[in-house]
Amino acid sequence: MFFLVGFIIFTYEQVSKMNMNEDKLQALISLLDDADPNVYINIATELSKLSASNIPYLENIWLESDNVILQERLDKIIDEIHYKSILKELISWKNSPKQDLIDGAIIINQSINYHLSKDSIKTTIQRLVDEIKPEIKEQETYLDKIKILNHFLYFIHNYLILSPKETTDWGGNISSVLAQKKGNYIITSVLYAGIAQSLKLPVTGIRLPNSIILSCEIHLNDSFVEKKKSYFYINPIDNGSVLSATQLEHVIKFKKLKNLPQYYKPSNNMNMIVLLIQNQILSYGRQNNHRNVEILKKLLNVLLQKKNK
Numbered sequence: 001m002f003f004l005v006g007f008i009i010f011t012y013e014q015v016s017k018m019n020m021n022e023d024k025l026q027a028l029i030s031l032l033d034d035a036d037p038n039v040y041i042n043i044a045t046e047l048s049k050l051s052a053s054n055i056p057y058l059e060n061i062w063l064e065s066d067n068v069i070l071q072e073r074l075d076k077i078i079d080e081i082h083y084k085s086i087l088k089e090l091i092s093w094k095n096s097p098k099q100d101l102i103d104g105a106i107i108i109n110q111s112i113n114y115h116l117s118k119d120s121i122k123t124t125i126q127r128l129v130d131e132i133k134p135e136i137k138e139q140e141t142y143l144d145k146i147k148i149l150n151h152f153l154y155f156i157h158n159y160l161i162l163s164p165k166e167t168t169d170w171g172g173n174i175s176s177v178l179a180q181k182k183g184n185y186i187i188t189s190v191l192y193a194g195i196a197q198s199l200k201l202p203v204t205g206i207r208l209p210n211s212i213i214l215s216c217e218i219h220l221n222d223s224f225v226e227k228k229k230s231y232f233y234i235n236p237i238d239n240g241s242v243l244s245a246t247q248l249e250h251v252i253k254f255k256k257l258k259n260l261p262q263y264y265k266p267s268n269n270m271n272m273i274v275l276l277i278q279n280q281i282l283s284y285g286r287q288n289n290h291r292n293v294e295i296l297k298k299l300l301n302v303l304l305q306k307k308n309k
Helices: 012-016 022-029 037-047 052-064 068-095 101-112 118-136 142-156 174-180 185-198 245-254 269-286 290-304
Strands: 002-005 008-011 203-205 214-217 231-235 241-243
Touching (some): 022 037, 022 052, 068 101, 068 290, 101 290, 118 185, 185 214, 185 269, 203 269, 231 245, 269 290
Antiparallel strands (some): 214 231, 231 241
16 A cells, blocks of 8 residues: 655555654645545554554644644544553553552543543552551551541541532542542542552452442451451441441341342452443433543443453
């Protein structure tokens, strides 16, 4: 395949290497408003192969142009480049053994916000971790460590849960939660568990329908006690209040659910990110933001797709 730009002919191989050649990139962009749909499709296909690092350059072209057709087509190409980059990151996250909760929440946030700074979020959270870590170091039980974590998050830093009646377009975004110190119950729980895990606390979610309760192992210091894992439970919506298994059973009965063993066992981090995406889809759906809904649905399908054996 060849592309003719002025008096210059580009081969397919040359175009695919345009990431570092601004002149060639500019030449292709100049053809984006071509009236021939085949020319546009071919050029758009090649430009969509650019890495996400080229997005700022493409955005500058958009800003400097007064060509409406070129701007509309550039918008689509930028969206495609960004989506492919996010998709690649999400697949890598899904396949990683750790599945870091904070990283997962950042990827979902970035799928909506091109310009989100991952480093800024990680730095903010690391400051919180560094502030809390010395205070929990001397505590012998996970329960005592959780109480200190609760004190810092809810009473020193004053994190709040948004009421379900408060409709926002940012309530589930980790960047906004850190900036506003409040968010919906899903992202706040993700943040809570992510910080706890950064503090080496065995905190994760449980699979309780239409709720998000966290579990934490009970720390047993007695070496003679049978090494069978047992848990207490944390409600991030209620300032991190602690529940016993009996109290969780009451919650399950109140919700008129069957008292299944799986409701008492810890889930994995991917399930929490799935809940986050599902909640975001509902939120943006209520706002008729179809673009964001479609992006999030695609990401959800990636996480729900089973790995090939």
